[in-house]
Amino acid sequence: MNTPPRRRQVLRAGAALAGWALAGCTPDATAHIEGGFTGTSPERGHLLREARAARQPDVTHRTHTLIAGGGIAGLAAARALRQRGHDDFALLELEDAPGGNSRGTQVGGIACPQGAHYLPVPGDDAREVQDLLEELGLRRRVAGRWQYDERHLCHSPQERLFFEGHWQEGLLPVEGVGASTLAQYRRFAALVADAQRQAHYAIPVLRSTLAPAQLALDAITFKAWLDQQGLTDPHLRWYLDYACRDDFGAGSATVSAWAGLHYFASRHGFHAPGENSDEAPDAVLTWPEGNGWLSARLAAPLDDRLRTGRVVLRIAAEREGVVVDALDVAGNRLERWHARQAIVALPLHVAARVVQPLPDALRQRAARLRSAPWLVANLRLRAPLADRRGAAPSWDNVLYGSAGLGYVDAMHQSLAPVPGATVLTWYRALGDEPGAREALLNTPWASWRDAILAELAPAHPDLASQTQRIDIVRYGHAMAVPVPGVLSQIAPWRTSGKRQQLLKAEHLPVPQFAEAPRLRFAHSDWAGYSVFEEAFTLGHAAGLASA
Known part of the structure; x- marks a missing residue:
């Protein structure tokens, strides 16, 4: 039979997913887990x-x-x-419910995101967002300086990476890497700083200068630019690819070099390990339901004007x-x-x-x-997970080399003295995968369940036994890819x-x-x-x- 090219792409995507799932959990290990698709209505x-x-x-x-x-x-x-x-x-x-990719929900009585889960503290270019945060009581002027409500700033520890069999602080691989890797980190940091000197990178982007240097970067992929710069270290390349998938839905071989640099140059730059920086550390606002906290407050005054x-x-x-x-x-x-x-x-x-x-x-x-499909899964756990050695459980938890983007813990902002039941929200961007949109819609919930558990099992071998329910949100056109x-x-x-x-x-x-x-x-x-x-x-x- 002569299978059409598009159909072959879907079949390949489905076969890859099936192989990924089979590498993980057995049916007996996951039979107790309930769940289904929720949050969006593709039909x-x-x-x-x-x-x-x-x-x-x-x-x-x-x-x-x-x-x-x-x-x-x-x-x-x-x-x-x-x-x-x-x-x-x-x-x-x-x-x-309104909110688009910024909606929240509850799973087993615990609030959690169905999409975007944080908002970086906005810079002065995003003054409209600053005004919103002031209106919502999230920031106020104290002794002439703006101060953010610490209850809504992400609590520490913020990020960790499962790397070489244990957890390390931060998402940039640093523990045990060689001198050549650290040198490439410093080289990339210098290039980001140089880009910031050459042009104004702004969020929102329409307040950027759109200078000739930026337009030249926009003409090639980020991967091609990194190759030109001789930045070939696999640890650096993994991290930069992760950053692109996380913010843009596709990796460095797909997004433009402008977008890859914009990720860093529009905020606090990139700082190699050991660098002294005058910049304040990155701060983000987050809530158990993610940016659903914001969309709910924007929608509340609309009453019957919202249909x-x-x-x-x-x-x-x-x-x-x-x-x-x-x-x-x-x-x-x-x-x-x-x-x-x-x-x-x-x-x-x-x-x-x-x-x-x-x-x-x-x-x-x-x-x-070009738009990227996304998958968002909320895993309801009955109790805290057994943890590998290294850095303590954090808000954002990423596994080096994995297809997904890791997970955030909905109870991280809680002040409860003893950890208990929680919801882990796991993300995967599918913008680089052929046939991904069709596979996203046609793959059974149980296959996604087993694939997610298999991916996270190296860091959490007891995940399947502690998981009670997995609710999955499918976004066929989640976000534009630059x-x-x-x-x-x-x-x-x-x-x-x-x-x-x-x-x-x-x-x-x-x-x-x-x-x-x-x-x-x-x-x-x-x-x-x-x-x-x-x-x-x-x-x-x-x-x-x-x-």
Whole structure:
């Protein structure tokens, strides 16, 4: 039989997963573990693939501003509208809860993330996020200096790595590595510092300089750039690849050299072991439910203006306003919304399917965008795990060389004097794996269960016996991957002559097109990669422009 190439990719991905799982736990060892898929509804999104016959609406609504998409960008747009006293709006969200990749849940009564699990303390470029944190009481000015609430800063110990059979502090392999490895760490640190001197790397990215040096880095992969620099040490390369998979959903052979350096240069740089740094140590805000803590607070004031379980099928820009058709999944009713304007806070590949007329720049941007599937699993444990020697249990725990990205402990922020039951949230980015999206959706829950337990078993041999339940969240299009060329596409509405002014601008420009002047666009996809700061800032700007 002549198997089509795409089908062969899926079969290879499934076979690799099966082999990975078989290397681990036996059926008897895992039969007691309950669980299933939760958190997302792929079948709802796939309704857009089906031919939609002409159908009259079952109900009609009117509002001044319609927000399509209830992720962080859509929630930020709603907040900005409210801040300006604009209350006549509605927000439509596909899933049963808003927040997108920043949602939380509970497993066995313990709060845990379903996606993003932390927010780095924002720098001055992310002033919109700083204002949000001040509003939420997470930071305040004390004696002329900003101070963050220590209850929400990640408690120590923060990170550890399972390396050479034991745990070490930090995620950079250091214990037992040779002099040549340490020399390459120092060499990479110097290159990051040099990049910071040459150009301004900012979060949000639209406040970067987009200097010639950055555009040149954007033209090649991070792996190619590392090869050019002679940075071939396997320990350094593993760490840098891990960093790319963690932040961008794909490894160093896929993301651009600009993105690989941006990971470090936009924050506190890279510091080799033993270096003295004047920079403050990296600090992150985290909660048991991850960034679901933030999305819940953004959604709370919306009341009945938030409509969940809505599949947006059409956004038509007309002369006098905007018409939005959405399917109410629970009632199988077609809603028609008439609005004066709309904020499209949808992923680009969705926006390109539903916006009419489709601006050519949006079509091109969506066609070039690459997105990474992700898997997030919450493992509910009845008791603490037996631990290997070395560094103490930490918030973030990573296994060197593993396919996954490690796990975070939902009870790490707890002040309970004696450890007890907890939830471990494990992550895996699939942006580099052929056929991964189909394998993600077609692989049975039990295969994922066994694969996850097999991966973590070297560090925790009693994991299977202590695990009571595993809930798995599948994201088919979790995040944009900043492949080479993303900077040249990052903002078609922005001209080179405005770059320096934008660095000083109070608010960022909003994607908007002449073909659909009543539509404004806001989603982290427009930044070329997915982090809270990018989504929130773009959503905030769209809300202010629409108020």
